[in-house]
Amino acid sequence: MGNTVTRDDFEWVYTEQPHCSRRKQILAKHPEIKSLMGPDPQLKWVVTAMVLTQVLCCFLVRDLSWKWLIFWAYMFGGCINHSLTLAIHDISHNVAFGNKDAMCNRLFGIFANLPIGVPYSISFKKYHVDHHRYLGGHGLDVDVPTHLEARLFSSPARKILWLFLQPLFYALRPLVVNPKPVGRLELLNLMVQLAFNTFVVYFWGIKPLVYLIAGSLLCMGLHPISGHFIAEHYMYLSGIETYSYYGPLNYITFNVGYHMEHHDFPSIPGSRLPQVKQMAPEFYDDLPQHDSWTRVLWDFVFCDxxxxxxxIKRTFPLAKQD
Incomplete structure (x- = not known):
């Protein structure tokens, strides 16, 4: 394999995003899938246990050497924090308390955000709505890299660096692609996070806070779990823009691997997405899918x-144009 990527632009299409029409087709044949919609009563308890586990870890790592602190941040704490980001993803769809209690979902997302160290739950919700509604939308879907990113990070070494810096790009890209005003809930998210971070440093010192934030950054960058960022929508086959992964890492990522199912039915909690595939196998079994997130990352880096x-990118009338 060579050292440069042969593509010099995105794959532009002039069709609507496919999941709305798929949803109608599937529900017409399998209306029983509607029974899976609605809140997951277990989600709040699972997330609470994860947050408390990280608070306990803050106490346990307070006297570790820096070497072991970073080791455990990458091997353990960061995995929990990455999983919490995917819990926040679920919560953003109001599946913790239901659509009627949207504010409870927002506040619970702020709580789930605490071990991550950086406030992002409310902002994520604001932009994730666009990702589902305008999948691949130019100037709307901030999940798609910018032209500058794509041009700069084109060789294997540069793609590795890009993967390592993914948290930075996910944080900055919305400010460039689709900036939105800061709301009151985002300010609340910031103040609560700062209060928690201050609490951790006051009682246990700076090392536990480094453990939390370093874990978040490392495990959202170059880490096997982060393969889902690439696996979900990067075009491994021409014209196919959403892929599922059905492997064991789903057990610690709230079934985010069931991504075709999730985009077809975003109101169904991650815990029930495997049942979607079971109820409508003819719509999913023969679709292209990934069998390893680690392999996804390897191929992404070394395949020209x-x-x-x-x-895939598409335009929508309301999006600003370059």
Whole structure:
């Protein structure tokens, strides 16, 4: 394989995003899937246990050497924090308390955010709505890399760096692609996070806070779990923009691997997405899918035809144009 990616632009299409029409087709044949919609009563308890586990870890790591602190941040704490980001993803769809209690979901997302160290839950919700409604939308879907990213990170070494810096790009890209005003809940998210971080440093010192934030950054960057960022929508086959993964890492990522199912039915909690596939196997079994997130990352880095440009894009009338 060579050292440069052959693509020099995104794959532009002039069709609507496919999941709305798929949803109608599936529900017409399998209306029983509607029974899976609604809140997951277990989610709040699972997330609470994860947050408390990280608070306990803050106490346990307070006297570790820096070497072991970073080791455990990458191997353990960061995995929990990455899983919490996916819990926040679920919560953003109001599946913790239901659509009627939207504010409870927002506040619970702020609580789930605490061990991550950086406030982002409310902002994520604001932009994730656009990702589902305008999948691949130019100027709307901030999940798609910018042209600058795609041009700069085109060789294997640069793609590795891009993967390592993914948290930074996910934080900054919305400010460039689709900036939105800061709301009151985002300010609340910030104040609560700062209060928690201050609490951790006051009682246990700076090392536990480094453990939390370093774990978040490391495990959202170059880490096997982070393969889902690439696996979900990067175009490994021409014209296919959403892929599922049915492997064991789903057990610690709230079934985010069931991504075709999730985009077809975003109101169904991650815990029930495997049942969607079971109820409508003819719609999912023969679709292209990934069998390893680690393999996804390897191929992304070393395959010439893959890179940040490997995304489908489409235009929507309300989006600003370059």
């Amino acid at each position: 035809s893959l890179g940040p440009y490997s995304r």
